[in-house]
Amino acid sequence: MPAIRPLGGLRGRGRANSRTASAVTPVPVPLSAYVVDCGMYIDGVRQQGERTPAEAISEVRKRGEGFVWIGLHQPDAEQIQDIADLFGLHELAVEDAVHAHQRPKLERYDDTLFMVFRTVRYVEHQSPTTANEIVESGELMAFLGTDFIITVRHGNHAGLAHLRRELDSDPERLTPGPASVLHAIADHVVDHFLEVTDKIEDDIDEMETEVFAPRTAVTSEQIYLMKREVLELRRAVSPLTTPLRRLSEGYTRLVPDEVRSYFRNVHDHVTTVAERVESFDELLTTLVDATLAKITLQQSADMRKITAWAAIIAVPTALAGIYGMNFDYMPELHSRYGYPMIVAVILLVCLLLYRIFRKNRWL
Numbered sequence: 288m289p290a291i292r293p294l295g296g297l298r299g300r301g302r303a304n305s306r307t308a309s310a311v312t313p314v315p316v317p318l319s320a321y322v323v324d325c326g327m328y329i330d331g332v333r334q335q336g337e338r339t340p341a342e343a344i345s346e347v348r349k350r351g352e353g354f355v356w357i358g359l360h361q362p363d364a365e366q367i368q369d370i371a372d373l374f375g376l377h378e379l380a381v382e383d384a385v386h387a388h389q390r391p392k393l394e395r396y397d398d399t400l401f402m403v404f405r406t407v408r409y410v411e412h413q414s415p416t417t418a419n420e421i422v423e424s425g426e427l428m429a430f431l432g433t434d435f436i437i438t439v440r441h442g443n444h445a446g447l448a449h450l451r452r453e454l455d456s457d458p459e460r461l462t463p464g465p466a467s468v469l470h471a472i473a474d475h476v477v478d479h480f481l482e483v484t485d486k487i488e489d490d491i492d493e494m495e496t497e498v499f500a501p502r503t504a505v506t507s508e509q510i511y512l513m514k515r516e517v518l519e520l521r522r523a524v525s526p527l528t529t530p531l532r533r534l535s536e537g538y539t540r541l542v543p544d545e546v547r548s549y550f551r552n553v554h555d556h557v558t559t560v561a562e563r564v565e566s567f568d569e570l571l572t573t574l575v576d577a578t579l580a581k582i583t584l585q586q587s588a589d590m591r592k593i594t595a596w597a598a599i600i601a602v603p604t605a606l607a608g609i610y611g612m613n614f615d616y617m618p619e620l621h622s623r624y625g626y627p628m629i630v631a632v633i634l635l636v637c638l639l640l641y642r643i644f645r646k647n648r649w650l
Contacts, residue, residue, distance in 0.1 A: 321359055321366040323440075324451065329353035331458035341373055347434050354465040355435045358447060362439065370437065376430055377401070384428045387441040391523065393530030393538070400431040400541055402469065402530060404476045405523030406445035409483045415490035416497060416509050421516040422483060424523055427476065429469055431541055436465035438472065450475050466542045473531060473553045480524055480560045487517065491567055491574075498574050498581070507578045514571045521564045527557050595644040602640065603633045 327334045327343040329352060338346070343355040359367065364385050371381045377396035383389050389403045404427040412418035425442020438447060454461055454471055461467050494513060497505045534542055535551035542550065606629060622628075644650045 321362040322370075323358040323360050324356075324448075325358075326356045326451070326455075327353060328356065328458075328461055331461035333455050333458075340370060344373065344435060353434070356451075356465065356468055357435070357437045358451070359437065359439045361441055367439070374430070374432065374435055374437065375399070376437075380430065384430075384439045387426045387428075389426065389428075391527040391530060393533055395539060398433065398541075400429075400469075400539055402429045402431065404428070404472070404527065406442060406476055407479060407483050407520055407523050408444040409486045415494050415513060416505050419512070421487065421490065421513070422519045424519055427472065429472060431465055431469050433541065434465070436468045445476075447472065447475070463543050463546050466546045469534075469542075470546050470549050470553065473550065474556075477527075477553050477557045477560065480520075480557065483520060484560050484563050487520065487567065488563070491570060495570070495574060498578055505578065507575055507582075510571055510575050510578060514568065514575075517564060517567045517571060521561075521568065524557060524561045524564055528554065528561055531557055591649040595640075595649040598644075599637050599640045602636045606633055 322340065325338060325340050325343055327338060327347060329347075329350065334353075340355065340357050343357075347353045347355055357370065359370070362370075362385065364382075367381060367385055370376070371378070376399060380394065380396055380399075380401035383401070383403070391405050392403050394401045406425040406427050408423045408425070410418070410420050410423050412421065415421065423442075423444060425440070425445040427441070427445050427447075428439040430437040430439075440446065450471060454468065460471065491513065494505060494510065498510075531550055531554035535547055535554050537544075537547060610629065641650065
């Protein structure tokens, strides 16, 4: 099977001399180096045999039916350029697909759509109050044409191998063409949103219980960490609502009517997730305020206790200070019962103050 050599193997290099140029044999880069999978589909059925992207799209266009689904994983500019030239991808979209770090969006370039998804994964942890990371994000781009769909994945958790096997086993879902693959990817991404949202909701409920528990160990810094993770999820979810709504409303002829209604269902799901994430952010803001208020109340209670004990200790300190003066003529100074009487007075006054403070809940 011939392999595709990424752009830049010998392209752009100066020719030292004809003898050197003829002696150097370019080393072919295997297809698996940047193409995860390349499948050709006719009437929704994946055709047997391995093909290069060039062979697959050539055969599809010769037949006049079917489409090609190519999956790329973190290609660089040179590696994706051959694919871009072969399928006529716009240079701006190709640049976005290589550099990643894009917000979810949908763009149309002539007869090609370019769509960006942000993928998320829930990071397992023992407790939300001790975790350093809860949400891990990645990116997934898709180029959609009349007879092809090209997916570009960034990150290690957003693989589509399971989805591809699921679609391959159900050819009826792929009959409408490459737009059905785009719908399946969108539905797959949003399903992960729902899973992560459910688990984050459990974490927030646990954190809320900890915040309002007596002598809680939850600090405002831990809640801010959770807010940051929710913000990461929000950046993946909220911007995706507009692209999905446009696809469900007939934004392009590349999405047939029978697929458009399915996009409407995905749009409803992502809108629900966006509303839940918004409520998470508001709840965490409330928890921050509650934590700060609780800290203030705790500090006030501690200050009252310190003040109460200081008042009790002031009684023996004052009497000891008075009778520690070097005067000859002081009441009860030479009395046999003077010392026990002063000690009794100290204990009585301290006990009285203690009862008063306890009654007022200062102690």
